[in-house]
Amino acid sequence: MKFKSVLAFLMFIAPAVAMAQGRIGSSEMNGEVPRVEIAGAYSYLHASASGFNVSAPLGFDADTSVNVNSWFGIEGNLAYNRKSQSGAAVSLTSYTVGPRFTYRSGRLAVFAHALVGGERLSAGGFGFSAATNAVAYGGGGGVSITVINHFAIRAVEVDYLTGSKYGTRLNTIRVGTGVVARF
Numbered sequence: 755m756k757f758k759s760v761l762a763f764l765m766f767i768a769p770a771v772a773m774a775q776g777r778i779g780s781s782e783m784n785g786e787v788p789r790v791e792i793a794g795a796y797s798y799l800h801a802s803a804s805g806f807n808v809s810a811p812l813g814f815d816a817d818t819s820v821n822v823n824s825w826f827g828i829e830g831n832l833a834y835n836r837k838s839q840s841g842a843a844v845s846l847t848s849y850t851v852g853p854r855f856t857y858r859s860g861r862l863a864v865f866a867h868a869l870v871g872g873e874r875l876s877a878g879g880f881g882f883s884a885a886t887n888a889v890a891y892g893g894g895g896g897v898s899i900t901v902i903n904h905f906a907i908r909a910v911e912v913d914y915l916t917g918s919k920y921g922t923r924l925n926t927i928r929v930g931t932g933v934v935a936r937f
Contacts, residue, residue: 846876
């Protein structure tokens with residue numbers, strides 16, 4: 755519970771504090787890099803573990819990044835994917851944090867990040883349900899294209915996360931696209 759509270763602070767409260775600090779000088783946003791970037795995206799997930807494979811086309815990915823300088827920031831990420839079929843449902847929620855490295859050139863921002871945190875796998879149907887939590891770690895990256903000063907399109911983001919519980923490893927690949935607000 756303490757870990758979730760710290761993660762919630764990093765993802766949602768710390769950016770508000772950082773917003774008051776202004777922007778960082780660079781070639782973007784009229785000579786400035788945004789101090790905070792908040793993204794929301796549609797997410798498609800494929801997960802596999804010990805012969806079990808599932809694709810979950812319904813999901814979202816939300817992240818907040820606080821930029822320390824023009825190329826380095828700290829990111830908090832929350833993602834949820836779900837699939838229902840024939841009375842059964844499976845969902846995966848991941849909550850991670852880590853460093854983000856960004857290359858910026860004009861309107862283009864290409865980033866890579868390393869993430870660590872947790873994930874919760876839940877399944878149920880036909881009167882039964884089960885859930886498990888595990889430590890998750892992995893990485894990925896993406897491309898954002900600035901449309902106007904405070905708005906960008908997240909053209910693509912691809913992440914790989916893995917976690918292990920009771921000797922079983924869950925591997926996930928998440929692909930998304932969405933929008934980014936920049937402050």
